[in-house]
Amino acid sequence: MYKVLPKQTVSMYTRDGVRLDADIYRPDAAENFPVLLMRQPYGRAIASTVVYAHPRWYAAHGYIVVIQDVRGRGTSAGEFKLFAHEIADGEDSIYWAAHLPGSNGKVGMYGFSYQGMTQLYAAAAKPSALKTICPAMIGYDLYTDWAYEGGAFCLQTNIAWAIQLATETARLCNDQPAYQALLTTARNLPVNNPEILQQLAPESFYHEWAAHTQPDTYWEELSPKRHLQAVDLPMFHIGGWFDTYLRGTLNLYKDIAARSITAQHLLVGPWAHLPWGRKVGEVDFGAKAASPVDRMQIRWFDQFLKDIDTGLLQESSICLFEMGSNIWRTFPSLNTANQKSYFLSTTGLASIREDSGILSNASPLKSGNPPTRLAPQNSAPSTQDILVHDPWRPAPSLGGHAGLPAGVFERSHIDCRSDVLTYTTQPLIEDLHLLGDVVVEIDCSADQPSYDLSAVLSQVQPDGKVYNLTQGYIHCPPTTAVPIKIQLQTTCVRIAKGNALRLSLSAACFPAYAMNSGNGAVLNSDDLRNAQVITLTVNCGGDRNSQILIPII
Structure with a gap:
């Protein structure tokens, strides 16, 4: 370990003459070192220490660490425009960092969220000094992933982030009110x-x-995906099972790993966007859930x-935290072809009684009767459940990857609502290990031109407590085909024997997602005033x- 010199604050100028300011942390030694660059919009003193070790820790391991304010943020000059300047500014910053006194000419980048995005945009320019990146929790296609x-x-999540950035903009502009x-x-x-x-x-x-409610050219031009097709760098991809941007992390990893000749490693922990610790929501995943990212990045x-x-190239490229077992497991790939179907059946009272809706891995019965061993007494068979969505009291969001706070929460009080349909298996007779994408296919119709569907997969404990595992959401326009396919967040979990699986369906998950008025998203008070009650029929x-198709290990 090296001693670290006092922090220096220095400036560089972009190709169009804009000053960018940075803090530099250097080892106290005469030799040349590689440079680690983080470009961020939140004030460089923070340096993403909400999830990473302080830059001094990295410097002590023999790196010149540069934490830079992007254009128009912190003390850097220029006008901030979301992602607009990050390719050119990133390229200029890497060239400058590679030529700092004491640099050996090699640059790596790290950071999460916006700081992960700046890595992707910089890599798109293919600067020769950039040798590797460690993007964490990013959007690859900004429309579908973010x-x-x-x-x-x-x-x-969009409102919260917009308010955060707008607050800092008002401070920088001295707009006190x-x-x-x-x-x-x-x-x-x-x-x-x-x-x-x-x-x-x-x-x-x-x-x-x-x-921009559709994936149009606006999103295509803004997204890193468009700019990275010819890029092949060693990348260490980092995600969280309850991160709202996990789709981006996995889509980038799958895309580049399929065509790359350089090392692509993936780490996914049991974390929300932040922090990266052992407790996410109401569940403690144990000491092993604490972030190993800093030490792994030093190895990288x-x-x-x-x-x-370091031996990295001989190790498995995929390391995932299996929730429930609360251990890290390695895998050769993310492909899980072994999907198991659980079919929905009902007495017609799945919105009223938790024992009415049933999940069974047996083929659906042509008569429409649910399996008699699971059905409540004195129940009549049915092939339909009716759900009524009232825009004035929508089914609420709780945890998952899209809510604030994110993570795992006890949700039996939500499942008891009459605007939530629940379908539950018998208690498992052996442990069930899941890895991959959960998909829900629902045959349904509505009395309005448009509607939404929320699907939550949970585990039900013997004491009746219900904890969410993964969830998904879909906006169904008037031309939606049946059955509706809902892609749930990728997961890796062990469900202990004695617990049961539960699928919860609703027509809202608010405010995680904008409600549907019956004709489109409710984004302001006028939309809410025109919102209609939606009656949904699930067959x-x-x-x-x-x-529901569940990926079984």
Whole structure:
């Protein structure tokens, strides 16, 4: 370990003459070192220490660490425009960092969220000095991986982020009234009304994101995916099972690993967007869930920036935390072809009684009767459940990957609501290990032109407590085909014998996702005023193969 010199604050200038400021942490030694660069918009003193070790720790391991404010943020000059300048500015910053005194000319990048995005944009320019990146919790396709899910606007996370950035913009502009109002709002999240952004941050990216409801050229031009097709760098991909941007992490990994000739490693922990610790929501995943990322990144950078054989290239490229077992497991690939179907059946009272809706791995019965050993006494067979969504009291979001706070929570009080349908298996007779994508297929119809479907997979304990495992959401436009396919968040979990699986369906998951008015998303008070009650009919049993497909290890 090296002693570290006092922090230096230095500036560079981009090709168009904009000053960018950075803090530099150096080992106290005369030799040359590789450079680790983090480019971020939140004030460089923070340096992403909400999830990473302080830059001094990295410097003590023999690296020059540069934490830079992106254009228009912190003390850097210029105008901040979301992602717009990060390719050119990233390329210029890497060239500058590679030529710092004491640099050996090799640059690596690390960081999560926006700091992960700046790595992807910089890599798109293919600067020769950039040898490796460690993108964590990113959007690859910004429409499908970040702003929208299943065509539905991710209301809560988008508003929270927009308010955070707008608050800092107001501070930098010395707009004290806007700053105070936005700061008060930011400290009272979650917020489900975007009108404060319309009033106090009319230039926010939020308004463009909400207006571009389809995956059009706006998203294609903005997304890193478009710019990375010819890039092949060693990448260490980092995600969390309850991170709202896990789709981006996995989509980038799968895409580049399929065509790359350089090392691509993937680590997914039991974490939300932040922090990366042992407790996520109400569940403690144990000491092994604490983040190993800092030590793993040092090994990664030693391998690719110092040419030290760390043994990484001989290890499995995929390391996943299996929740329930609470251990890290390695896998050769993410492909899990062994999907098991659980079919929905009902007595017609799945919105009223928790024992009415049934999940069974037996083929659906042509008569429509649920399996008699599972059905409540004095019940009549049915092939339909009716769900009524009232926009004035929508089914609420709780945890998962899209809610604030994210993670695992006890949700039996939500499953008891009459606007939530529940379908439950018998208690498992042996442990069940899941890895991969959970898919729900629902044969349903509605009395309005458009509707939404929320699907949550949970485990039910013998004491009746219900804890969410993974969930998904879809916006169904008027031309939606049947059955509706809902892609749930990828997961890795062991469900202990004695517990049961439960699928919960609702027509809202608010405010995690914008509600559906019956004609489209509710994004302001006028939309809410025109929102309609939606009656949803779910068909199951008989020849209606409504089912959930679960990836079994």
